[in-house]
């Protein structure tokens with residue numbers, strides 16, 4: 193790490209925690225006392241400061257509103273048994289954030305602003321990390337273009353922010369999933385591997401139509417044949433066929449390289465499963481289901497961690513799973529939580545001390 197930046201800190205006089213409880217808070221609704229803010233202008237990052245969480249003021253011509261140069265990250269902080277604060281694998285999110293930035297023609301954020309800024313902010317708002325099981329402090333870094341001009345080109349100026357939101361369990365219930373054949377989340381050459389705001393905007397209609405049919409989310413298929421499985425909602429997807437865990441490979445750039453995905457691969461191998469990162473089609477899935485070999489299906493992501501799938505609908509084929517029998521997903525979640533809440537040694541050095 194290079195020299196620590198000058199981060200100016202302005203503290204809130206009286207913590208908002210005096211007026212609220214952190215028990216069972218819904219995802220992303222409440223924000224901590226402070227935020228980090230930095231500006232990119234004339235080729236450099238400046239005005240790095242931590243200050244009370246507050247609204248921002250922009251001109252209607254703000255480039256991000258019109259042309260969508262906007263990226264973000266999702267990270268979680270936990271308290272261990274001694275009450276010490278740790279962030280789960282933030283270096284991986286830092287690297288991914290800059291991969292997203294490059295794809296969107298945005299400047300990269302230096303490590304000393306992203307990592308040290310996040311550490312300082314979480315340290316300051318440490319009391320906002322809930323202590324309860326399945327609760328955590330969600331960390332949301334975001335960057336967007338701030339030129340106030342309607343010409344279409346990469347902006348010259350940007351704002352980088354980090355905000356913090358205490359959160360309870362995200363998808364507590366197993367999910368009913370609709371296999372999507374009409375809409376596409378990502379195509380080769382596109383932006384599927386970057387965590388940019390537009391990917392979310394473009395995917396909402398599929399989730400909305402699935403919900404009308406009684407489903408919680410969609411299982412995305414590839415753009416050309418609507419046959420190769422991609423991701424489930426905004427999570428990576430795993431299928432357990434016999435003793436092999438299969439997840440779509442990252443090769444085509446249509447899949448977000450999830451930190452939870454990578455973590456799951458490591459833990460699944462430790463649990464003695466074989467793991468395959470490769471193309472998997474809906475036909476292979478149905479055939480494995482019909483032979484009784486498809487044991488489990490689940491999504492992985494920071495917000496939800498491991499989200500079990502209890503039903504998959506593809507055309508007129510309904511695949512049903514008894515999630516109470518999901519040994520792999522259950523064990524994976526248990527192992528992941530044990531590491532995050534400091535119940536077992538952190539042999540992979542995933543926990544970054546605040």
Ligand SMILES: *Cc1c(COP(=O)(O)O)cnc(C)c1O
Nearest residue numbers: 426427428448450451452493494
């Ligand atoms: C963020 C995200 C994921 C999950 O990534 P994690 O690093 O595990 O949180 C998966 N798919 C999409 C599309 C995402 O945006």
